[in-house]
Amino acid sequence: MGSREARLPDLSFRLLDLLASRAPDDVSYDEIERAVWNARVTRETIKQRVKLLRESLAPLGVPECAIEAARNVGYRSTLDIVLLDPGPSRFGRRAPFAAIATIILVAMAAILIAFLAHSTDTMPPTTLLVENATPPAGVDAAAWEGAKRMLVRDLSKIENIRIVDRPAQDREAHALLARLSLDRDGAGLRLTTELVDSRSGAILLAESYRYDPRSVDRALAHFANNTHAIITGLSLQLGSGGLAPQSGVVHAAYARAFRLWRQGDRQSLDAASSTLNGLLADRGDVPLAASLLARVKADLVLHHGSDISLAREARRDAARLVAAHPDIGEFRYSLARALLALGEHRMALDQLQVAQQTMPFLSRDIQALKQREP
Numbered sequence: 001m002g003s004r005e006a007r008l009p010d011l012s013f014r015l016l017d018l019l020a021s022r023a024p025d026d027v028s029y030d031e032i033e034r035a036v037w038n039a040r041v042t043r044e045t046i047k048q049r050v051k052l053l054r055e056s057l058a059p060l061g062v063p064e065c066a067i068e069a070a071r072n073v074g075y076r077s078t079l080d081i082v083l084l085d086p087g088p089s090r091f092g093r094r095a096p097f098a099a100i101a102t103i104i105l106v107a108m109a110a111i112l113i114a115f116l117a118h119s120t121d122t123m124p125p126t127t128l129l130v131e132n133a134t135p136p137a138g139v140d141a142a143a144w145e146g147a148k149r150m151l152v153r154d155l156s157k158i159e160n161i162r163i164v165d166r167p168a169q170d171r172e173a174h175a176l177l178a179r180l181s182l183d184r185d186g187a188g189l190r191l192t193t194e195l196v197d198s199r200s201g202a203i204l205l206a207e208s209y210r211y212d213p214r215s216v217d218r219a220l221a222h223f224a225n226n227t228h229a230i231i232t233g234l235s236l237q238l239g240s241g242g243l244a245p246q247s248g249v250v251h252a253a254y255a256r257a258f259r260l261w262r263q264g265d266r267q268s269l270d271a272a273s274s275t276l277n278g279l280l281a282d283r284g285d286v287p288l289a290a291s292l293l294a295r296v297k298a299d300l301v302l303h304h305g306s307d308i309s310l311a312r313e314a315r316r317d318a319a320r321l322v323a324a325h326p327d328i329g330e331f332r333y334s335l336a337r338a339l340l341a342l343g344e345h346r347m348a349l350d351q352l353q354v355a356q357q358t359m360p361f362l363s364r365d366i367q368a369l370k371q372r373e374p
Contacts, residue, residue, distance in 0.1 A: 010228075011036055011327075012053045019067060019077035026070040038225045041327070042354060048326035050075060127162045128155060129174040129198070133181040136189070143213040148180060150217055151193075154224035158231060174198050178227065182211055191216065193223040195230060199255040202288070204330060205230050230328065253279045254289050261296050266304045272296045287321055291334045294318040298337035311341035322351075329355035333362065345369060 008016065014036045019027055033041055036049070054064050070076045132148040135141070148165065155178060156163045168174065177196040182189050189211035195204045205226055209219040253275055260272035276293040280286060294314040300306035301314075318335035325331055332355035339348035349369050356362045 008053070008056055011049055012056055015049055015053055016057075019075060023077045026073045026076045028074040030074075032074055037327075039222050040357075042357070044354070045326050046075075048323065052324070126160065126176065127164060127174045128176040128178060129167055130155065130163060130165050130178045131167065131180070133179070135182045136184055139182060139189070140213065143216075144182070147191075147213075147216050147220065151178060151180065151220045151224065154221055155227060157224070158228050161231065176204075176231075178223075185210075191219060193220070195223075195227050197255075197288075199252065201255075202258050202330075226327075254286070254292070257289070257292060257296075261292060261299070264299065264303065266300075269296050269300050269304065273300070287325065287328075288330070290317055291321055291331050294321075294334040295337050298334070298341040301341040302337070308342070311338055314338035315342060329357065329362075336365075340369075345372060 015032065018032065018035045029043065029046060032046055033039065036046075050067060050069075054062075054067055057066070058064070065078075067075060067077045130148060130152050132144060135144045152163050152165050155161065161176075164174070175198055177194075177198050179194045179196060181192045181194075183192065184190075191209045191211040192206065193209075194206045196202070197204055205223075207219075207223050207226070209216075209222075257272040257275040257279070260268040260275070273293065273296050276289050276296065279289050280293065294317045297306075297310040297314040301308060301311040315335065315338040318331060318338050321328070321331040322335050332351045336348040336351040336355065339345075339351065349366065352362050352366050352369065356366060
């Protein structure tokens with residue numbers, strides 16, 4: 001293997017650790033969900049994560065068959081995590097895989113420790129403000145304030161994120177906002193949780209739960225876990241810049257393009273396209289900007305009759321983002337917009353329904369699309 005190494009995202013690392021520690025036994029979908037996400041996810045999400053892990057390990061000589069599907073059960077692996085004896089191996093044909101897995105895990109642990117030590121010393125943490133809206137009449141104020149404290153506690157476990165529960169004078173000093181709100185839902189209450197990019201107003205994650213003060217901790221833990229996945233997947237760190245690897249200038253450009261997209265007229269969409277194209281040409285891979293550009297292109301076709309080639313470009317770029325980040329509803333929403341622009345309503349509906357798991361406000365779009373189905 002020489003000096004080759006693999007850098008695994010957090011979710012991939014957890015999956016590798018789980019499968020290798022249980023090898024060669026089957027690991028069920030439910031076990032994978034709990035260990036990797038600590039939340040309910042789709043089978044497609046698990047499948048995509050396995051695909052990404054295989055691709056990450058391939059340069060190290062790990063064959064694809066080292067992680068295989070266990071039909072109707074989950075997945076299994078031939079990788080063992082062991083301490084290797086310098087003498088003759090007791091593990092037969094699986095020994096090379098064991099060596100690879102051991103080196104990967106040791107190397108990843110060293111890289112992680114070094115990175116965290118460096119980031120703690122040199123990088124100002126991203127600030128995330130937690131706030132709860134005034135609840136409807138009749139809600140126990142102490143329980144509602146307790147819910148906010150629970151979320152602060154759960155989010156505080158995320159590395160390199162500074163959690164605050166009181167806003168600064170300049171609200172844009174907080175790169176991210178976690179917002180709790182309660183609304184009447186028939187005889188009961190619904191809890192809405194949102195993760196918002198403070199400068200642009202972009203909703204990165206939104207979830208909705210039935211509100212019960214006795215079990216609200218589970219809902220908040222689920223939201224915090226998905227927030228961690230969003231922050232990891234989009235590399236939301238590095239201080240006031242917010243959307244790493246963007247600087248503050250890049251963040252401001254993204255925010256300006258987002259506001260233009262929301263206006264929706266032809267002139268605003270053209271200006272948003274120009275801003276985003278310039279941003280990506282100058283700064284390279286910025287996932288949120290690429291996703292927004294795909295949506296801008298799709299809307300130019302959907303609402304203003306632009307050339308259909310723009311929709312094809314949007315589908316290609318959004319599909320690439322979804323493949324790389326299958327858990328991010330934002331990217332699936334952009335892919336759905338591109339599919340709608342191409343007239344592929346059924347495929348668009350499928351993407352929206354997956355995205356709705358982390359973006360429940362898409363229910364209106366889904367209902368409208370269902371009504372158009374023959």
